[in-house]
Amino acid sequence: MGNLKILHVEDDADIQEIAKLSLETIGGFNVHQCLSGEKALEDAAGFSPDLFLLDVMMPEMSGDVVYQKLKALPGHQNTPAIFMTARAQSDEVVALKKLGAIEVIIKPFDPMTLPEQIQTAFDAYSNEAS
Amino acid sequence: MNKFFILVNKLVTIRIPVKLQYVIAMLIAVIASPMVVYAVQGKTSIDSSILSPILITGLTIAYAWGIWIIRSAARTDMTPAQETAYQIEALNAHSIVTMADAHGDLIFVNEKFLKTTGYDRSDLIGKSKSMLYPDSERLLFKEIQNIIQSGNSWEGEMQVKSKDGTNVWTHTTIVPQLDNRKNVIGSISIRTDITQSKITSADKYLRKSLHLLRDEVYMFDPITLQFIYLNEAAMKQCGWDETTYIDKILYDAHIEMDGPLPIDPSQFYEMVRPLTDGEVDEMAFELLFQGKLNEVKLQLVQTEGGKPHFVAMARDISERKAFEKIKDDFISTVSHELRTPVTSIKGALGLILSGATGTLDEKAKRMLDIAYRNTDRLTLIINDILDLEKIAAGRMDFNFEPVSMSDLVADAIAANESYADRYNVSVKTFGLDQELEGYCDGDRIFQVMNNLLSNAAKFSNAGDEVHVSLYETNTSVCVSVEDFGEGIPVHAQASIFNRFMQADSSDRRSKGGTGLGLSIVKALVESQGGSIGFTSQVGKGTKFSFDIPKTYSTATVIPVGGIRQAAE
Structure with missing residues (x-):
């Protein structure tokens, strides 16, 4: 898998670590992680990611709000987002896709197949866009 | 003179025996005679010698006058027999009357009784009066019998059974008939129908209750x-x-x-x-x-x-709704809180097991494998509880659309492959080459297939086949999943779709699962306008079959329970 630059926002440090191992070791991606939406908004410009990987339920700022604010940053209006959620309700999945999510991954996720899932969704999006 | 006339008029309103009438007429004459004398003297100056014939004439006239007044006004010169008849006539017009002999058998009923109760006289005469008492008044009947037998009267409200079985409310007086030695030789019952006023007061009572x-x-x-x-x-x-x-x-x-x-x-x-x-x-x-x-x-x-x-x-129900929302939010939060650590545990174990963190010796790998499998079970339990809660609250959302059933069934079999492998079961399909569309929520039917397939694998013997068939009727697409395992014992068959039901409670541990699966499957299928059933033979296997409509059906918008409800 490629050199995708992924900005990962997740408030649970353990899940963050597992995702890091999965995405870097197995997926070979370039990953930058933040524990909150605020931090992500600060770091986004310096990191300039190809993709946002966002947890939905976070205490300060929920994932969907973070995404809307990230999109408002210069150069990121077309950066795609993949959401991870523990709420497996189909109405929420529909709402997130409407918001522009290219994929919604249900927790608990499988760290062995996570990189593949992300790459597949990103490729499909890129092909469609080009 | 006016007062005198009033007195006479008053007297005539009372029934006066005929003999007494003559006495009263005499009195009137005596009282009247001096007045006659005075009247004659006052108007003329006649010699007193001629007064006596005038007086006699006056007395005679006054007497005749008195008789005339009394007779003309009263006209009550009935014989005692006539009077009794007259009284009975009045009583019969107002009241319901029955008479019974010493044994309590009816010997007389009046017309009003027959009219009120619908009986014929022949239905009643010679029969025990107990037949007139409804079952609910049995105790009262005995009590009244005792009172009458002891020579006393009874008065109160009671019901009388009509010929058509309905009851008539009456106000009743029952008087014993006694012979010279005070022995009870019968009784007479006089009743007034008060059903209408009872209904009116019951109506008032109901209205008051409704108001409260x-x-x-x-x-x-x-x-x-x-x-x-x-x-x-x-x-x-x-x-x-x-x-x-x-x-x-x-x-x-x-x-x-x-x-x-x-x-x-x-x-x-x-x-x-x-x-x-x-x-x-x-x-x-x-x-x-x-x-x-x-x-x-x-x-x-x-x-x-x-x-x-x-x-x-x-x-x-605004308060109840608010409470339900709190409960929903709680369940959603708990499920999220549970999933977060499960995500970490499962993720960490998955990475270790895959060798991403270095090689493992065989024993450690086996132990980690058990831990990993059980995090899967834990996830399934959380999902089942959430689903069941949503179904119970009628909040399971369905995205209905035409779904290719052959693709869906094939996908479900593929997704369940590792599970079938674990139980050493192979899946054989029938009719999957047909292009059949069902109108349903594909994800939910996938969930149904997943459950049926994993059950079939779980309850098969190692090396068995599981048969999956796709077929159609005029209006529905049908899927059956058949295993050739131990079958469902007869005693458990009736409750197999109940929550937490597994044929043998030890199955829960040995076979895994929460026992919620089939109750969720049934609710999912029925909520989409379909139905599910099974046939099973002990020692030979079990076949679950479900169907879903081919096209939009009104049943798909009616929640389980069959009553149309407005959207929230």
């Missing part, structure tokens, strides 16, 4: 939609009283239902057609009523001989 209900009660005409009755709570809700609600119709009550109530009454008639057509006995709606969320139950009621009318009972 906390639920709002509205009754209205099914055609004009004009209100017939509102209880206190309803009047308070609408700001009306007894004098004003009578002019109002349903639309004056400011009801909102997904927006205002249909303006055109014909739309209202259409909405309540299942009631008026007799398809359902009751319809339930959730609607905004004066700005508050209410649950309204509507019935079309017709009493015997009355006009049909709608009865609506409304209850404010």
